[in-house]
Amino acid sequence: MNGSSWVRRSVALYLLAWMMLGVLLAGLIVAATGAGPLASLLFAVPLTLCYASACGFSAYYLCRAYPLGKRRLGAVLSVFVFSAATAALMWCVAGSAWASLCTLVLAQADAVAVTRPFVAMMFGIGVLLYWMTAVAHYLALEFERARRAETQALESRLLAQDAELRMLRTQxxxxxxxxxxxxxxxxxxxxxxxxxxxxxxxxxxxxxxxxxxxxxxxxxxxxxxxxxxxxxxxxxxxxxxxxxxxxxxxxxxxxxxxxxxxxxxxxxxxxxxxxxxxxxxxxxxxxxxxxxxxxxxxxxxxxxxxxxxxxxxxxxxxxxxxxxxxxxxxxxxxxxxxxxxxxxxxxxxxxxxxxxxxxxxxxxxxxxx
Incomplete structure (x- = not known):
């Protein structure tokens, strides 16, 4: 499998996972606020996919800038606590704006009502999702590092075998x-x-x-x-x-x-x-x-x-x-x-x-x- 197809497949699986999270969030909204299923899906799925893009890029660069083995754990935790809180706050602001836009096209009774408890719930979920994304990136980077080490070991082994054959020729x-x-x-x-x-x-x-x-x-x-x-x-x-x-x-x-x-x-x-x-x-x-x-x-x-x-x-x-x-x-x-x-x-x-x-x-x- 070549690199480009692997990247496309990884992105597709990443977005599919976030879409499933969006559906779960829609079900939580229905249970917590009494909003209609269609309105909850219209609110949660696009908003979650946008947050997936923001979390993906942000966590990716932060994980590379703060590798676990080369940075102090306290510094890494501080950076990701601040980044998660910032991203979740922006997600709540975007959610309020998106909810107002959805209200214009849906009946008032079915629309998602943005209240303080609802915003607090979104903020907590946003922080957890950001941290989960960071953990997934760290796992992917560790997997990439292990594959690179395996490739280098294989190359070293091939070079050693070539040197061994050259030595055999001299013998x-x-x-x-x-x-x-x-x-x-x-x-x-x-x-x-x-x-x-x-x-x-x-x-x-x-x-x-x-x-x-x-x-x-x-x-x-x-x-x-x-x-x-x-x-x-x-x-x-x-x-x-x-x-x-x-x-x-x-x-x-x-x-x-x-x-x-x-x-x-x-x-x-x-x-x-x-x-x-x-x-x-x-x-x-x-x-x-x-x-x-x-x-x-x-x-x-x-x-x-x-x-x-x-x-x-x-x-x-x-x-x-x-x-x-x-x-x-x-x-x-x-x-x-x-x-x-x-x-x-x-x-x-x-x-x-x-x-x-x-x-x-x-x-x-x-x-x-």
Whole structure:
């Protein structure tokens, strides 16, 4: 819902509430003075709507000029007592003039008689209505302040995620770039065509990563395309020592996740797993959707003789992934890793989100507003 429609809706609801107060005031006049129902409505409803405009503008500016958290309570009460009394007095004067005008068009018996008790009643009601309007404005301002704080918190979170993704980019193993360039240099004299293909793949990989935004989630299919490009570059260096397998379900490929969330896991698998083995090994990326959850797994072969050397090879990358999932999903996501014999496995569980589900949630939030 845009701002202009929200303002129009708020004004309409404000005037409707005051019109209902005008009808109630008309009923009170009938009961207190014995005036006719039509005369009471003609007197009370227009007068109340005019008072609504005066109270609305006056209380709005005073509430902004005297915020509760920044002004002394005594000063705020004094200002609103004086303003309410002044507005109610002017309302009584306007009511007397309006009653005289209504008497000219209505029978004398049905007209509203302006007596001292009646003026005192109008004055008291006017003061109460003014204070109620001020309280409503203070509540609206507090609601606006809370929404602004929520928006600023969300913007700060997005900026933090962007900074986190930039940090992740700087953590992409520099040896990957240097080794790729060395491989390209070696291939230029052996296989120029292959060197050219590797140069294009390397350029495409970094062009893709530079275009990612931390707050915009990507589909698992897009993430897998980035991983395959990364592995293709590494396969030029490792040759048949590096095998790669993907097992991604069709429904899982449509799910959204933070960009480059799997890349550091595959990079760890290459550096700390396959790169430490003379005969190489295999990296497997597996994904499936289980109801409202998306389950991911990155598994790689390791040297069984060094299985006890470290509990979690590539701990910096694993910690980075855990922190990013916590920032994006809170406690709804989890990361676990295990090391068994000649396998190292990282399991990720996160909410299964799709473009359609996010659009549905956005529409629902808009309807609630």
């Amino acid at each position: 992409v193993d520099p040896h990957f770039l240097f080794n790729s360039l060395n491989s390209i240099s070696a291939l230029t004299s052996i296989d120029p065509g292959k060197a050219r293909d590797m140069s294009l793949q390397l350029a495409g990989f970094f062009r893709h990563t530079l275009g990612l935004e931390a707050h915009r989630k990507v589909s698992l299919g897009e993430e897998m395309a980035l991983l395959e490009r990364f592995v293709a570059i590494e396969q030029v260096r490792f040759g048949p020592r590096l095998a790669f397998t993907r097992q991604v379900g069709e429904d899982a490929a449509q799910c959204l996740l933070p960009p480059m969330i799997l890349q550091p896991l595959v990079e760890n698998a290459v550096k700390h797993g396959i790169g430490q083995m003379l005969d190489g090994g295999r990296i497997t990326v597996w994904a499936e959707r289980a109801g409202s959850l998306l389950r991911l797994r990155v598994q790689n072969d390791i040297d069984p003789d060094e299985a006890g050397a470290a509990a979690a090879p590539g701990a910096i990358g694993l910690a980075n992934v855990r922190q990013r999932l916590a920032a994006a999903y809170g406690r709804q996501a989890s990361v676990h890793w295990t090391r068994e014999d000649d396998k190292f496995r990282v399991d990720l569980v996160l909410p299964a989100e799709t473009t359609e589900s996010l659009m549905g949630d956005a529409d629902a939030r808009t309807d609630r507003r």
